[in-house]
Amino acid sequence: MRTHHGLYYDSRIKLLLILLTSALAFALGGGLTGLLLFGVVCLFSFLSGLWKTSIKFLTAYIALLMLAQILPIHLSSVITFFLLRILTIALALNILFQTTEIAELIASLQVSHIPQAIVIPIAIILRFLPSLKQDAIYIKQGMKTRGVGLSFWRVLSHPAQTYEGFLIPILMRLLMTATELSASAETRGISYPCKKTHYILVDFRLRDGLLLIGMLALFAVVIWTSFQPISLF
Amino acid sequence: MQNENKKGFQVRDLIVTALLSVCALVIYILCAFLSFSPYTMLVVSPLWALLAAITYFLVAAKTKKPWALFIFCAVTGIYGFYPPMIICCIIAGIISALIAWKTGCTNGKTLTISYIIYMVLAAFSGTYIPFLFFSKQTLEQYAGMFGESYLGILQTLVSPITAIIMLIVVGLCAFIGAIIAKKLLKKHFQKAGMV
Numbered sequence: 001m002r003t004h005h006g007l008y009y010d011s012r013i014k015l016l017l018i019l020l021t022s023a024l025a026f027a028l029g030g031g032l033t034g035l036l037l038f039g040v041v042c043l044f045s046f047l048s049g050l051w052k053t054s055i056k057f058l059t060a061y062i063a064l065l066m067l068a069q070i071l072p073i074h075l076s077s078v079i080t081f082f083l084l085r086i087l088t089i090a091l092a093l094n095i096l097f098q099t100t101e102i103a104e105l106i107a108s109l110q111v112s113h114i115p116q117a118i119v120i121p122i123a124i125i126l127r128f129l130p131s132l133k134q135d136a137i138y139i140k141q142g143m144k145t146r147g148v149g150l151s152f153w154r155v156l157s158h159p160a161q162t163y164e165g166f167l168i169p170i171l172m173r174l175l176m177t178a179t180e181l182s183a184s185a186e187t188r189g190i191s192y193p194c195k196k197t198h199y200i201l202v203d204f205r206l207r208d209g210l211l212l213i214g215m216l217a218l219f220a221v222v223i224w225t226s227f228q229p230i231s232l233f
Numbered sequence: 234m235q236n237e238n239k240k241g242f243q244v245r246d247l248i249v250t251a252l253l254s255v256c257a258l259v260i261y262i263l264c265a266f267l268s269f270s271p272y273t274m275l276v277v278s279p280l281w282a283l284l285a286a287i288t289y290f291l292v293a294a295k296t297k298k299p300w301a302l303f304i305f306c307a308v309t310g311i312y313g314f315y316p317p318m319i320i321c322c323i324i325a326g327i328i329s330a331l332i333a334w335k336t337g338c339t340n341g342k343t344l345t346i347s348y349i350i351y352m353v354l355a356a357f358s359g360t361y362i363p364f365l366f367f368s369k370q371t372l373e374q375y376a377g378m379f380g381e382s383y384l385g386i387l388q389t390l391v392s393p394i395t396a397i398i399m400l401i402v403v404g405l406c407a408f409i410g411a412i413i414a415k416k417l418l419k420k421h422f423q424k425a426g427m428v
Contacts, residue, residue, distance in 0.1 A: 078268075081268060082266060117304075121248075121251035121254070121308065124248050124252060125254070163284065164417065167284075167287065171256065171288070171422075172425075175249065182243075
């Protein structure tokens with residue numbers, strides 16, 4: 001079990017937080033709505049005890065928001081449309097990654113009677129995302145060692161070589177990861193047709209229920225704000 | 234059809250499909266950074282069709298299961314959290330699975346056709362449907378997000394004719410992407426014995 005000093009709550013709430021954040025981040029407008037959405041996620045991050053991560057993300061968000069005000073519209077649109085929204089989603093993902101074991105998440109989803117065909121991809125996607133980032137760093141370093149750096153000009157001047165040199169090792173690594181993960185899962189009897197038991201006991205307590213209601217109310221406020229003619233700057 | 238994997242549901246196939254879907258989504262997110270100007274925004278879908286082909290073909294080659302193609306299309310659609318895109322990607326997934334079920338997952342020609350259908354439907358629902366059917370609301374939203382100058386250029390660019398031309402371009406890019414993907418599969422994965 002990971003040790004963290006914040007409030008312990010059901011991993012399904014964290015998953016719902018990610019789903020709602022990703023859905024609303026791109027469906028609703030930016031500006032005040034985006035800031036409020038980030039505020040809700042940040043609040044849950046603080047509640048989960050991720051003080052350092054929350055402060056880092058908050059600083060980055062404010063810095064980017066300020067930068068968007070002084071840059072030309074084409075550059076500021078990249079910040080407001082993508083970077084700020086991706087930052088919000090990344091913080092929501094961080095809450096799940098840093099405070100939840102994948103086994104706990106799988107147990108929660110299986111207790112909720114969600115089919116295995118949905119549980120496995122969710123667990124795999126969440127487990128693999130941090131590894132993908134790490135693999136990309138290693139491949140980038142490997143390419144640099146072989147004189148095929150991954151700079152902006154290199155991508156523009158040799159797009160095919162960069163695409164092949166970067167993507168193929170990622171895919172190779174990915175297929176190896178898939179083989180390792182499936183072997184590990186099969187060894188633990190994932191395919192065996194029986195009722196699964198878990199080391200981690202999952203129960204949805206009153207505290208989780210109250211937190212869920214609070215979260216939904218906050219998201220309702222964010223949605224309501226997006227329909228109001230209020231401007232941030 | 235001789236090399237088709239006749240085994241039923243296998244966890245390994247599900248894991249491979251999920252991981253390759255993540256890879257396709259990451260490629261899409263990277264392509265989507267080009268939305269900083271109205272001109273480059275039109276390039277997002279064709280570029281994704283060109284670059285993500287390898288992931289689609291790898292799903293078919295590695296799992297050899299039609300349902301894996303359906304899951305791949307559905308997962309990439311669901312990530313958009315946009316109802317028309319989810320519906321179109323699920324339809325594309327059903328079409329891809331039916332084609333693969335009928336002709337086999339190792340048939341390059343039919344896989345190319347199903348990939349083109351998938352990409353055209355994804356582009357149609359994700360990028361062009363908002364402008365064709367909800368143009369007023371979409372343009373207002375873009376004005377709020379990017380400013381009036383962005384909207385001005387966008388209004389001159391967006392029309393049903395542009396949308397049709399762009400869908401043809403997406404189809405062509407998907408075709409080229411499929412050719413590149415097949416060559417890369419042969420060059421790297423088949424020689425290494427990974428598929």
